[in-house]
Amino acid sequence: MPPTHIRFDWAIKKLLRNKANYGVLAGFLSELLRKPITIQSILEGESNQQAEDDKLNRVDILAENDQGELILIEVQNSTEQDYFHRMLYGTARLITDFLEKGEPYGNVKKVYSVNIVYFSLGQGDDYIYQGKF
Secondary structure, three states: OOOOOOOHHHHHHHHOOOHHHHHHHHHHHHHHHOOOEEEEEEOOHHHHOOOOOOOOOOOOEEEEEOOOOEEEEEEEOOOOOOHHHHHHHHHHHHHHHOOOOOOOHHHOOOEEEEEEEOOOOOOOOOOOOOOOO
């Protein structure tokens, strides 16, 4: 029996990928995060690799809030045992991508990592996990 509802990951990849629909996506995510955000881009994993042997970092959405902070939003369907490490890698990679050579480390932008996963993360019974460093 086919699904009777549209999944968020399908909507991002099929309906909201067009720049003309970024307003709809930004509105939804602004409500979800309770902060006004602007969609910067929707990326494919291959576009994030700077070298052939580089780790594949699949960023689905790159957004920015009204304070200039970056928001990395990823939707993941397939199970990964070390997904928390993947989140850390994606966040670190985004920080380094937005810090120019010679720029002071004090200019590092704050990054939020939002991950919507369709599998158990293997810890607890909650649906929302919040980590702070």
